[in-house]
Amino acid sequence: MSNDDYIINESYDPQARVDEFQKLEPEFWKRKKLEEMNKDEWEALCDGCGKCCLNKIEIKGKIRFTNAHCRFLDCQSCLCKIYEHRFEVVDDCRDIDLNAVREKPRWLPKTCAYWLLDNGYDLPAWHPLITGKAASVVESGNSLSGRELINETKVDDYENYIVDWQDL
């Protein structure tokens, strides 16, 4: 099977995922710690920003983000094209679990809902669990959509692509 066999259907609708949030307990994230959440609740916390799919390098104990994205990121929707198969296909694709959220140095963006909740912050006003809209992440400027990005396959030296975006 080639990598292309995993590509998602072009008609995938991010709003359909957000509509499913209606089935969850209202404001569950205010009553439960991350470790108490069930699978659906955990998945719903992901705002779909795509920022964890940027390549990063560690320099002097600090994670620096680059604007080079994983080759399987759909830069329009900011969704993974191979989500169900990502760990089989991409060696360094990380599962977002508690260990990942708590790892130091921090490598998730500071807007990431998992990191925010685990560090005592609330969800931002633009989060789809608050707005009921998948598009609110893009409209608020918090996703990768519309940013200057480069496919990792075109990168020679990641140090040339370090970015200092405020939300990383």
Ligand code: SF4
């Ligand atoms: S950074 Fe966090 S919220 Fe954004 S896509 Fe990754 S896991 Fe989801």
Ligand code: SF4
């Ligand atoms: S394979 Fe992993 S790093 Fe690449 S786009 Fe998918 S989730 Fe992101």
